[in-house]
Amino acid sequence: MKLTKAQYDEIAQFLGHVQPTRQSLRKLKEKFPSQSQSTLLSIFSQEYQKQIKRTHAKHHTAEAIETYYQRYLNGVMKNAAAPILLELANEVDFAPSLMARIVLERFLQEKEQAIPSKTLINSMLRDPSQIPDGVLANQVYQCTVNDCCYGPLVDCIKHFINNSSYSLCIAEDQLRAKGYDKTPDFILEVPVAVEGHIIHWIESKASFGDESSHQAYLQDQFWSYWNRFGPGLVIYWYGFIEELDCHRERGILLKDCFPTDIVTLRHSMAQR
């Protein structure tokens, strides 16, 4: 789904400071019924990530961590079944999964008298059953499952979408094995023309193509692919801002679905 810049801005503005919960998402859907859910979720997620990036640091000061941890302890003391962490996260405008991580980290630190390894934390977030405190486990699980922008489930969904195209084409692993230093999702050994533009590679993005992410992708990936393989196609499965599709002539084509207008090279040999 292609959005104009104006449409996108309207959504982004609405998202302002909402919490990344399914309730917010529901409101968003009600407000913009014409947009597909996946596009909205993608935009929501990206906007929220931007917001988190801006505020990330202030939640990680020693002072903040201590405050959060104490509030958690006090909260569960009163009522262990109440969604303490989730509400805390919402209150201070922080992603529930990340809040859970902060508190879990702090908890383990106190328990083990050492800074826990990242792998351990990740593993516990993935499977809260491993958390040696039942209450905290429940609280953490509640946070991760309720967070529609961060957390192991979301990561998995993103991972899947980002990797789903691999099964359709030359696997990236295969390309890496050949020693390519930067590899798009797939390279066409025989180039094709999409909407009249020659393409040599396709990159699939399970996100909405907004300005900031597109710029970052251009810088880190798309131009690099162009530099190595020539022009190519980017598919933003959750849509993109129309205005960003401005490098077609130079060799970066944007689509929100798999193209239908494909012209292939016809081998004279094959016709014989």
Place this chain on the structure above:
Amino acid sequence: GSKCFEQLLLQHPSVAAGGIHRQIGDRSWQISDFSIRISCFSIHLVSLSLLQKDFVPFLLNFLREQTSQILTNGPSTPAKTPNSKAPGSQRTGSERRAGHATSSRVQLFSQRTSASLGSFITATPDALPARRGRRKGGSSVSASGRQVARDLGRSLAEEEDGKNDSASWSGGRRKRSEVPLVSARSPPSQLNLNNLEEFPPMGAASGWTNKPSRRINPTPVSAERPLSKPKMCFTSTPVSQSPAARFSSGSSLEAFTAVQEGNLTSVISNSLQEEREMLKKERYSLRISLDPGTPTKPSYTRSASLPAESHLVTCANPTKVSCKKQLECLAQLYSSCIAENLVPNIFLELFFVLQLLTSKGTSTAEDGDSDLEDNERSEGKQHFRSVHNCVYFAVQVLDYQIISRLEKGMLKLLAENERIASFSPTLHERLRQAYESSTAKVSLLLPCSVQSVSFQPETDNRSNFPSDRAFHIFKKQRDIFYELLREWEDNHEKTGWDFERVLGNKIRAMMAHLSATCNHSHFARLFQKQLIQMCKGPIGGGASWGDTPDQDVLNMLGSDNLSRLKRLQERFVVPQSIRGPCPPPSFPGCQQFFRDFILSAGSYQFNQHLMDSLCLKILELNGLTLVEHEHSDGEADMDEQDEKKRFTVVLLSLRLLAKFLGFLVFLPYRTVEQPTRDLQDSAVALRNQTLPVLDVLKLLRQSIRDQRSILTIPWIVEYLSLVDHIAPFLDYYRKVFCLLLLMVLSEDKEMSFLNKLLILAVLGWLFQVASSFPSFSHQDSVPLVDQQLLYTCCPYLGELRKLLASFVAGNGAKNGGFIRKITPTAAESLAPKTSVTQRKLQVELEQAFFHNQPPSLRRTVEFVAERVGSNCVKHIKATLVAELVQRAEVMLQEKVKEEDANHDKLLEEVCTHLYEEGAQALIKGREFCKKKGPEAVRVLLPEETSAAVLNSAEDIAVELATEKACGWLSANIAALIKREVKATFSRMLKVPGLLLPGEDALESRRDCPPDCQHCAPFPSQIINEIKDVLCVAVGPRDEDEVIDCVWLECLLGRLSQTLRCRKFMCPTSEQQLAKCTVELASLLVSDRVPLSLGIKPPEKSSERLRVKNNPTYGLLKLLLSVWKEDFGTPVPVQLMFSKKNIGYLAEVQQREWDLFLFMLNGLVEHELMRTGEVESCLRSLKELPWPSVSN
């Protein structure tokens, strides 16, 4: 001086045509005589006749002078070039130099043109003050030259007025003026030509050599410029009709015939060289006027068609022509000079003629110009002061010069020219016919769609770098390079955008990174490849097409409209892009980026590596085999076309690379100022010791010997065009120039016409622009250079380049312009058993075998061997090595789980184990080559090849391929295995899941069902939906928030579908789905999921009923079935016994444990857990810290 001409015309007019013709043939120059000694030149110089040598310049100047009014003073004719009239240009030599520097397009090089002038002036100190004084006096320095021309006019008009000498004349030529003209050649031995004082070099010879700076004016582009656009190939071949026959009898004709019978021939032949000497001067002076650094302002208002503007243009009328006889006489003289290459530059003359043909101007002789000169001149008869006369003259000349090989578009324009039609219907008719039969079209090549250099694993992957760091840094450098390139593309045409200011620091930062990781060679290769990619085409690299056509426009129009676009483009672009017939070396279009990059980088390392890279590529391309086709059948045509294309590409690439190489090689020596003689001497002494980066002399000699100079000379010319001031005086380069000189002078009848023309054109251009060629100020190099200058100027080089490069190729192939030379490759046997003598014999036999076979056989065999060998290695990598790596993976996976595994040691162990098996590579490689080699040879050789020849060819191919492949494999197989295993291992270690016990059987259990349409929901979608359910279950949730039971059932059904279609399933998704569903089950058994039964909301009052008809049982059954039937990966059902999930259970009331028990039964029934496992899980539950439930 003028007297000479008068004498010539009046007494010995044989100079005019026949004499010149004849003496050309007497030339003693033989191209085969490479070992020409400098002294030869002196002999010719000594025997020169001043009289004859002055003739051609006089004639040319006369014509320029005569026509200057009409060409420059016409109402709509653009102004003269600033350097001829602008006050700023009236300076002394050094000032002039500076002036040129600022006004030039390409500053770096434009100085050279003016610098040579400077040197010329300084070499003639006497001329300098006079010149300055004259300029100040409002008169031109070239007054004496004009004087000569005026004299010529007078003599033609038979108006001898006797005062044809001027004071300034002796100023520049005091020595010569002391010697009577005739005696100048009589005691040749007394003249010390090597002495500057006694025999001032050409430049000194005069005021008049400066003169043409005002006359030969390339820039006045009249309204009809599009008609005389430089897209043409001139021929100096006279038409079959005898020139003499065209002249009707008349007074001046009588004079001519008298001369023809005269006996000046021998004198002329002796003085040929001298005449060229004179023309060298001429070319220097021309250079001044033609300095393209001061281009005509583009005039956008010019209409493309003559009729449209006819109201502005004087209508040329054949009946109004005056002095017909004289004009015809001049035309014949002039044509003969052109025909014999006696003019400095035939292209320039053609340009001039076309200017005349298209001249505007008033028909009245006088206009408002009341210049002193004009008043003076008006005393003389002016033959060209009317448009009618100019056109008449031009048509006469064209009648001689045309035309057979002019480019089609040019022919069309000429054929459509109304003036030609009215002045000479016969010429018009011939043009029309020539146009209809001509196929010589110049076309633009389309720019390549891919503009980046593709990543090639063979040269660009990790194994080509010393370290990971170097590899990764280069990865970044590549991206930065293109980023810079894009920035340049987007912005460089914007006003105020400055390369150095914007990109300079970025480039230098990049260089620092490259230095830190020794990546220069990689970057140099990328740089060079990108250079070729972007600039090789005639458009990007062309001299007259400044820029590539806008790709957007091309895309927009598509190829159908491209020809129309081209024509349109020509109209717009051509008139603007004329940069004078002899533009200095420049870096048009994208080349500019590369040049500026080099300059901004200022990196010695980079430059060195780039030179290495360029040299290598140049040698490779220059050594390319250009096939002489066996003209046996119709296929030859096809091959020939291909060869032409190939030649064009190779030639253009070579020229591009050579230009950049020359740029880099001479960059450190480049100076703005012409060095003084002392500095020069010491510099020469110093630099004579160093070896050239690329041995162009050797290459040039080889190319002449192999008759492929048509490929080599054009790029050597580009290379040399960038010499610094000193280089031409070095022994080495002197030899190079000397050899090039011979090429010009040679009468190589073998060489095809266009081949020769190309060589003449590029050499002419070279000697025009190579600044530090002030050879006339330094006698030591006089013999080297001066003759060259006869043929200077290569106007419209870009146009010529396009045209000639494409036509020359084919002709060259036929006429021996280049001949294929095979470098013998000795095929050495791999088998070590054979003795040295046996091997030698084998090699000899092999050579003998090829000797009598067509060259294509050898090429085929070599090609097959090369490819099969290479493919063999690839094949071994993909099969044997891949297999070994897979085994290694299994071994490593087992061992790495052992505690305290030392990874390095482990790796080493596994690899050692595999090395033995790696030895199989040689056997397999041999097998591969043996199988594939003959197949390929058989396919590629003619069907009719005899069995014996075929077998031998196959055997040799197999042998060579095996040698190549096995040689590589035996040396590298171990390292290859190790590298691959190591890479796999590190990948393995990076993926944590792979090392977890129980999760190493990740591959899909099965394929899709046979009739799968792959239209199941994506795993991500299912995960997302299950997540929503979990979310509601875990809360917090709204009071009325429920999960529809039917919907959930449906979701589980879709889950089943998704799991069955394996197309989009990946291990991580499947694992996540398994985990989610276990979580879901846990929540279901603890009654945490607020289910609704369809329409009816759950009633709290009827809890009993709910238990009985609990839909949860159905859902749990579904889940169990999905776990059992659909998952390809083990489902972590034991998670249900985790503290967290049991915690949910612990909070529910007693009766809900029924669900849990149901689930436990189900797990056992579905063989998802064994009873024992369930028991042990339950037992472990006891150890959990049970909270308040214990009541």
